[in-house]
Amino acid sequence: MTSILKVLFVAAALALGGVSAQAAGSDDVVLTISGKVTNGETVDFTLEELEALGTSSITTNSPWEDTAITYEGVPMAVLMQAVGATGGTVTITALNKYRTKIPISDFTDYGVILASRSNGAPMPISNKGPLFVIYPFDDKPELDTEVYHARSAWQVRSMVISE
DSSP states (O other): OOHHHHHHHHHHHHHTTOSOHHHHTOOOEEEEEEESSGGGOOEEEEHHHHHHTOOEEEEEOOTTOSSOEEEEEEEHHHHHHHTTOOSSEEEEEETTOOEEEEETHHHHHHOOEEEEEETTEEOOGGGTOSOEEEOOTTTOGGGOSHHHHHHOOBSEEEEEEEO
16 A cells, blocks of 8 residues: 555544554555555555454355355445545455456445455465355355356455456
Protein backbone atom coordinates (compact mmCIF):
# COMPACT_ATOMS: atom_id res chain seq x y z
CA MET A 1 0.00 0.00 0.00
CA THR A 2 1.37 3.46 -0.68
CA SER A 3 2.51 5.29 2.45
CA ILE A 4 -0.37 7.78 2.43
CA LEU A 5 -3.02 5.10 1.83
CA LYS A 6 -1.51 2.87 4.51
CA VAL A 7 -1.47 5.69 7.07
CA LEU A 8 -5.12 6.52 6.26
CA PHE A 9 -6.13 2.86 6.44
CA VAL A 10 -4.37 2.27 9.75
CA ALA A 11 -5.81 5.49 11.21
CA ALA A 12 -9.33 4.46 10.15
CA ALA A 13 -8.89 0.94 11.50
CA LEU A 14 -7.58 2.26 14.83
CA ALA A 15 -10.46 4.73 15.05
CA LEU A 16 -12.91 1.86 14.55
CA GLY A 17 -11.06 -0.29 17.08
CA GLY A 18 -10.41 -2.95 14.47
CA VAL A 19 -6.66 -3.36 14.72
CA SER A 20 -3.88 -2.72 17.18
CA ALA A 21 -0.91 -0.52 16.31
CA GLN A 22 1.37 -3.54 16.62
CA ALA A 23 -0.69 -5.65 14.19
CA ALA A 24 -0.85 -2.81 11.68
CA GLY A 25 2.95 -2.76 11.46
CA SER A 26 3.21 -6.26 9.99
CA ASP A 27 4.94 -6.35 6.60
CA ASP A 28 3.66 -9.76 5.49
CA VAL A 29 1.62 -8.84 2.41
CA VAL A 30 -0.92 -11.56 1.62
CA LEU A 31 -3.03 -9.75 -0.99
CA THR A 32 -2.36 -7.20 -3.73
CA ILE A 33 -5.24 -5.44 -5.48
CA SER A 34 -4.75 -3.34 -8.61
CA GLY A 35 -6.61 -2.05 -11.65
CA LYS A 36 -9.69 0.14 -11.33
CA VAL A 37 -9.17 1.16 -7.70
CA THR A 38 -8.93 4.54 -5.95
CA ASN A 39 -6.25 6.66 -7.64
CA GLY A 40 -5.34 3.68 -9.81
CA GLU A 41 -2.69 2.64 -7.30
CA THR A 42 -1.86 -0.89 -6.21
CA VAL A 43 -3.09 -1.69 -2.71
CA ASP A 44 -1.33 -4.29 -0.55
CA PHE A 45 -2.90 -5.91 2.51
CA THR A 46 -1.53 -7.89 5.40
CA LEU A 47 -3.80 -10.47 6.99
CA GLU A 48 -4.33 -8.15 9.95
CA GLU A 49 -5.35 -5.27 7.67
CA LEU A 50 -7.85 -7.47 5.83
CA GLU A 51 -9.42 -8.72 9.04
CA ALA A 52 -9.56 -5.15 10.41
CA LEU A 53 -12.07 -4.35 7.65
CA GLY A 54 -14.52 -6.58 9.51
CA THR A 55 -15.32 -10.23 9.07
CA SER A 56 -18.33 -12.44 8.62
CA SER A 57 -18.70 -16.19 8.43
CA ILE A 58 -20.20 -18.80 6.16
CA THR A 59 -20.78 -22.38 7.23
CA THR A 60 -21.14 -24.56 4.18
CA ASN A 61 -20.41 -27.85 2.52
CA SER A 62 -18.28 -27.76 -0.61
CA PRO A 63 -17.00 -30.20 -3.20
CA TRP A 64 -13.55 -30.05 -1.57
CA GLU A 65 -14.43 -31.13 1.97
CA ASP A 66 -16.24 -34.11 3.53
CA THR A 67 -18.15 -32.02 6.09
CA ALA A 68 -19.45 -28.49 6.49
CA ILE A 69 -16.75 -25.98 7.39
CA THR A 70 -17.17 -22.56 9.00
CA TYR A 71 -15.14 -20.01 7.03
CA GLU A 72 -14.47 -16.52 8.36
CA GLY A 73 -13.16 -13.54 6.44
CA VAL A 74 -13.79 -10.11 5.04
CA PRO A 75 -16.92 -9.79 2.91
CA MET A 76 -15.78 -9.24 -0.68
CA ALA A 77 -18.26 -6.34 -1.07
CA VAL A 78 -16.58 -4.60 1.89
CA LEU A 79 -13.13 -5.22 0.41
CA MET A 80 -14.20 -3.78 -2.96
CA GLN A 81 -15.57 -0.70 -1.22
CA ALA A 82 -12.39 -0.30 0.85
CA VAL A 83 -10.20 -0.14 -2.28
CA GLY A 84 -12.67 2.01 -4.21
CA ALA A 85 -13.24 -0.59 -6.93
CA THR A 86 -14.99 0.97 -9.93
CA GLY A 87 -14.98 -1.94 -12.36
CA GLY A 88 -17.40 -4.78 -12.87
CA THR A 89 -15.07 -7.78 -12.82
CA VAL A 90 -12.31 -9.11 -10.57
CA THR A 91 -9.62 -11.39 -11.95
CA ILE A 92 -8.21 -13.43 -9.10
CA THR A 93 -4.82 -15.11 -9.30
CA ALA A 94 -3.76 -17.81 -6.84
CA LEU A 95 -0.28 -18.69 -5.65
CA ASN A 96 -0.25 -21.62 -8.11
CA LYS A 97 -1.19 -19.19 -10.96
CA TYR A 98 -4.81 -20.43 -11.18
CA ARG A 99 -6.98 -17.58 -12.47
CA THR A 100 -10.68 -16.97 -12.37
CA LYS A 101 -12.92 -14.02 -13.24
CA ILE A 102 -15.77 -13.06 -10.94
CA PRO A 103 -18.44 -10.43 -11.56
CA ILE A 104 -18.33 -7.94 -8.68
CA SER A 105 -22.13 -8.24 -8.51
CA ASP A 106 -21.63 -11.76 -7.05
CA PHE A 107 -20.22 -10.19 -3.90
CA THR A 108 -23.41 -8.34 -2.97
CA ASP A 109 -25.82 -10.80 -4.60
CA TYR A 110 -24.46 -13.83 -2.71
CA GLY A 111 -22.51 -12.51 0.29
CA VAL A 112 -19.18 -13.93 -0.88
CA ILE A 113 -16.29 -13.71 1.60
CA LEU A 114 -12.52 -13.80 1.30
CA ALA A 115 -11.92 -16.36 4.03
CA SER A 116 -8.76 -16.23 6.10
CA ARG A 117 -9.91 -18.72 8.75
CA SER A 118 -11.37 -22.22 8.63
CA ASN A 119 -13.17 -23.49 11.75
CA GLY A 120 -11.55 -20.63 13.69
CA ALA A 121 -7.94 -21.30 12.68
CA PRO A 122 -5.80 -19.40 10.15
CA MET A 123 -5.70 -21.23 6.84
CA PRO A 124 -2.26 -22.55 5.86
CA ILE A 125 -1.18 -22.65 2.21
CA SER A 126 -1.34 -26.45 2.41
CA ASN A 127 -5.09 -26.20 3.10
CA LYS A 128 -6.42 -23.55 0.71
CA GLY A 129 -4.90 -20.58 2.56
CA PRO A 130 -4.00 -18.02 3.30
CA LEU A 131 -7.09 -16.65 1.49
CA PHE A 132 -10.04 -18.47 -0.08
CA VAL A 133 -13.00 -17.01 -2.00
CA ILE A 134 -16.02 -18.82 -0.60
CA TYR A 135 -19.67 -18.76 -1.61
CA PRO A 136 -22.55 -19.83 0.69
CA PHE A 137 -23.26 -23.06 -1.20
CA ASP A 138 -25.63 -24.48 1.43
CA ASP A 139 -27.63 -21.25 1.84
CA LYS A 140 -28.07 -20.78 -1.90
CA PRO A 141 -28.28 -24.19 -3.65
CA GLU A 142 -28.24 -22.47 -7.07
CA LEU A 143 -24.55 -21.76 -6.41
CA ASP A 144 -23.61 -25.43 -6.18
CA THR A 145 -22.51 -25.56 -9.84
CA GLU A 146 -19.22 -25.75 -11.70
CA VAL A 147 -19.46 -22.03 -12.54
CA TYR A 148 -19.37 -20.98 -8.89
CA HIS A 149 -17.00 -23.76 -7.85
CA ALA A 150 -14.51 -22.39 -10.42
CA ARG A 151 -14.90 -18.89 -8.96
CA SER A 152 -14.04 -20.18 -5.48
CA ALA A 153 -10.30 -19.72 -5.79
CA TRP A 154 -8.05 -20.70 -2.92
CA GLN A 155 -4.48 -19.66 -2.16
CA VAL A 156 -5.54 -16.21 -3.41
CA ARG A 157 -2.61 -13.82 -3.88
CA SER A 158 -3.81 -10.98 -6.13
CA MET A 159 -6.85 -9.33 -7.65
CA VAL A 160 -7.18 -7.05 -10.66
CA ILE A 161 -10.32 -4.95 -11.00
CA SER A 162 -11.44 -4.31 -14.59
CA GLU A 163 -14.53 -3.35 -16.59
